Amino acid sequence: MDIKRRNFLKVAGITTLAGLGGTAVVGRLVASSGLAQAAGGQGAAQAGQANLNGNQTNPGVKRYGMIINLKSFRDDPTLGEKIVEACHSYNNVPDVPNPKDEIKWIWMTRYENAFHENYHLYRDEATEKQELPVLCNHCDKPPCVRVCPTKATFRNRDGVVVMDYHRCIGCRFCMAACPYGMRSFNYIEPAPYISNLNQNKPRRMRGVVEKCNFCVGRIEVGQLPACVEACGESKALVFGDLNDPDSEIRKLLRENHTILRNPSLGTLPSVFYIV
């Protein structure tokens, strides 16, 4: 959501406050989505694509994304553990033993869990055994951002969906809204479960939601997210700007067939998988 749209929402919100009522809400929702489409569709030739891929035609604006190559994870079974460890230790993600209270930013899961819509009876052995990483999809149209009652989670101008841990009230509406199950809640005080505190990064307090933020602090200074760096030269994870047609990620997207998690929901994820 760019600044213009945020301002628009503010104005629209105040005007609907005056209207108070179901029809006013519907009117506002329709109006704002209409505006978003108009903004995305600059350049008539690419309008169709723009609708599928967000602000692709908007050259000045970045939209960070990631490609995950499943073949690399088949070739090197230890890779999964490495990226999870790199992420969680860099971001001070606590290692809570009770699965009920678990905090996860990136983790390895099975193909049938991540892509249950593409799952069928006669799958090949490689897919059957495949473990693949899942993380926040940094959707172009994130449902978690839409439902947050305090704007504690929002979409940065560079497409990264981030959290303001000091504003979050812990209502967990975003957890119900995320169709990918990528958000974790600090049910328990996290400090005792962080073994090696990374002094350069804050840790969270109890009672707030957290999730992957593409290592927003690193990408701001030109570094790669911790998980991408942990992959080394394997190119298992490739990170880059989806709005830049010359970026490596766009090159890979042109050359490979990629899939998304739950594309039918229209959230437009920024994390792509090469099977």
Next chain:
Amino acid sequence: MFEKALKGNNYYWMWLAFLGFFIAVAVVAYLRQYFVGLTITGMSRDVSWGLYISQFTFLVGVAAGGVMLVLPYYIHNFKAFGRITILGEFLAISALIMCLMFIMADLGQPLRGLNVVLFPSPGSMLFWDMIVLWGYLILNILCGWVVLTSERNQIAPPKWIYFFIYLSIPFAFSIHTVTAMLYCGLPGRHFWLTAITVPRFLASAFAAGPALIVIMALILKRVANFDAGKEAIDKIVTIIIYAAIANVFFLAMEFFVGFYSNIPGHMHTIEYLFFGLEHHGNVYNNLVPFMWAFIALFFVGLALLSNPGTRRGNDLWLGLGCASIFTAFWLDKGLGFVLGGFVPSPLEEITEYYPTLNEIFITIGIWATGFFILTILYKIAIGVEHEVEA
């Protein structure tokens, strides 16, 4: 008028003390939760809302149910509801206070609750829910108090109050509509993602709320010498029957859509709730007994309320019929709807939710607080009635 709540017989004080005991237990339990965190609840990463939010959802319906008295009385001039409308308004007040307490109990950072006001987010249905809940609460306090004061002074209510009374009618519908929108607008939660969630919520509310009012009226008849009138009770029961049937009819349509279309996502939660869901060799079915109890109690309640012998002949049977419908819809919406929606998780895993004792104590305590407030409000209302009659 508050002085009326300060005079009562021994049963009145014993009842308040009984509720006070549970409130005290809940205060201790909540302090424990406040200082330790929500880890001492049964909620988890996969089932991230539990008893608190499900009670909140159900009680919004109870609050909205009062409109089934307000609307016929003020719009259709149905005089028989004259004595009993105040019961609906005061029930709405206490139900809404319970709702707000359940929301606060559920927050991970309750001290930041005002952030919803400080950073208004019209894109969030929770923001709108806050507006309509507070709006409806204030409207009910205002209308209830002004109408009762006029009655005490034996004058007609001032003309201006009718504006707020009429306004409270769409507000009653809106509180439950917006509460349903919390759920039915979420992508990827198949059980909730259906437009019928809203009408289903309203139907179950318009059965459960009035059912509780009838139970209250029957109790008040015995303990407080307050007779709501046969015609009024009979009409409310008719409303309850139709609303209850509508709710279960809508649920039946959910079954049809899920199982006839045969789309797994549409069937999973229904299977989990009613039959148990098999997953990797395990069967998950901890809500199944509750859901069948809901169906059974619905039919028991329907039979007791529809049969003229039990409906008009005997207050006990009538009360049991209403209690059956109320409990049935509590199981349906106050348990199954919210908890079931989280199964399976977005990653096709199944986590079952079991509330902890601490969580149950807090839940009981908030209900007790609601009934404590309700008792006091009813005491005042009936005190005024008796004063006018005397």
